[in-house]
Amino acid sequence: MTNTTTIHPGTQTTVPSTTTTVKPTPAPQPSPIPTGTYTVSNGNGTCIKAVMGLQLMAQNTQKKQMEYMAVNPNATQTSGSCGTVQSELNITFNGGFINFTFVKQAPMYYVSKIETRLQLSCEG
Secondary structure (H helix, E strand, O other), rough: OOOOOOOOOOOOOOOHHHOOOOOOOOOOOOOOOOOEEEEOOOOOOOEEEEEEEEEEEEEEEOOOOOEEEOOOOOHHEEEEEEOOOOOEEEEEEOOEEEEEEEEEEEEEEEEEEEEEEEEOOOOO
């Protein structure tokens, strides 16, 4: 079996494109969030090591908009506890805290709870 394609001169037509491409409007870039390394250790070594950037969002009811606050890792204190099933990472900073509870369910580890408090100015 042989496949043959024949092109006849003069029978090909080119249709001009009538569609236009609309470029998306770029969204404003969020300010960069500084990354820090947060660790919790006990006598046996490190049980939690988290490398992350933290940003909190709060609704400003007076301005009716979201407010964002990035946590500066250089201005934090880290504490916590190491357990066989559950461990905690507590990060304290000027104006609040973030607490993470990690649970081990072999072979996985996951965050089971996040608690936070953020004190904002009187402006909202």
